[in-house]
Amino acid sequence: MNKKPGLGDFLQRRRAQLLPADVGLPDFGERRRVPGLRRDELAQLAGIGLSYYTRLEQGVSLNASPEVLDALARALGLDEVERTHLHDLARATRRSGKRRRPAPEHMGETTMQLLEAFGDAPAIVLGRRSDVLAWNRTGHSLFAGHLDRRIPDQPDRRPNMARMVFLDAHTRDLFVDWRKKARTVVGKLRLAVGQYPDDPALATLIGELAMKSTEFAALWSENRVRNWEIAAYRMRHPLVGQMHLNLQTLTIPQEPGQRVVVATAEAGSGSQAALHLLARASSPAPRQAGHSSATAECAQAETSAI
Known part of the structure; x- marks a missing residue:
């Protein structure tokens, strides 16, 4: 991440x-020296002076008012998530003096109770940097069955979903719509940078991904933000085959920055049946025969779950 990505x-x-x-704006076909709008064009659209806008873009002026920011958001055609991100960046730019680093993340008992309440529905708890703070049994089987289920309990070894999407072959194969997932992951990290500009671990993560993945670096340079919301993905699980799943995100009010992501499927669909089979296969089996039966059903589901 750049030293001053900011506003x-x-x-x-x-x-x-x-x-x-x-x-x-009219385009008279003139040859432009730079791509996109010129500074004077954007300043005109926003109704602010060119010299003032130039100082904002160069990081010289640090006191953009909410009204100016909203005018720039309208001129740029930003949506609500992007407008909020713009205000977050401006607040980070105005800060001075010693900055306080975010506290280490931990998961509270009530969040664990919520996670377990989802039963067999795959669910994971993600932190502000998309670190996996916890997962239930089926959540582990769906997203990272190749990893030790207990690894989120070790703060310095926790999996990170952004790192896994770009650098882990298993996770890359899991998402048929990998490009869509990758864009969403990068957009959420952009959002986190505006919300937690003083998090050194976040800066380290972004730097690592930019160094190790040219695809991440290209997407990061687009400077797009994505909100945490419901998203539909086609997933290809090595045990139960292809599924169409909805990944729904729930915020945790008492733990700012933490979210529960739950995977669901359309009722009565082959994808829902595949999730049931995955839950059975990942359950501790009291009898070996029962475990073998569930595993056999999963093998059959690879050709029928869609």
Whole structure:
């Protein structure tokens, strides 16, 4: 991650992604020296002075008012998530003095109770950097059955979903729509940077991914943000085959930055049947015969679960 990704970088990159026609400005076919809108065009659209906007983009002016930020958001055509991110970046830019690092993350007892309440539905708890803080039995089997189930209990060894999506072959194969998942992961990390600009572990993670994955570096340079919400994915599990799943995100009010992600499928679908089989296969079997039966059913499901 750059030393000063902040407000100026976001404005510059989003400005470069717009053409005059995108914002209703005439295009006389002149040859442009830079991609996207010029600074004067964006300043005009936002109703602010060119010199003031230039200082904002260069990081010289650190006191953009909420009204100016909202005007820039409208001019850039930002959605609500992106507008909130713009305000987060501006607040981070205005901070001065010694900054307090975020406290280490831990999962409370009530969150563990919530996780267990999902029963056989695959569920995982993610922290502000997308570290896996916990998962239930089926959540572990769905997302990371190749890893030790107890590893989230060790803070310095916890899996990180962003790292897994880009650097772990098992996770890459798990998502048929890998490119879609990768864009979502990068967008969520961008969102986290605005919310937790003083988190050194977050900066380290982004730097590691940019160094080890050219795909991550390319997506990161787009400066897009994504909210935590419901998303549909096609997944290819090595035990039960292909499934169409909805990954739904629930925030945890008492633990800022933490979220529960739950996988569900359409009622009566082959994907729901595959999830049931995955739950059975990952359950401790009292009798070996029962375990073998569940495993055999999973093998049969590889050709029928869709």
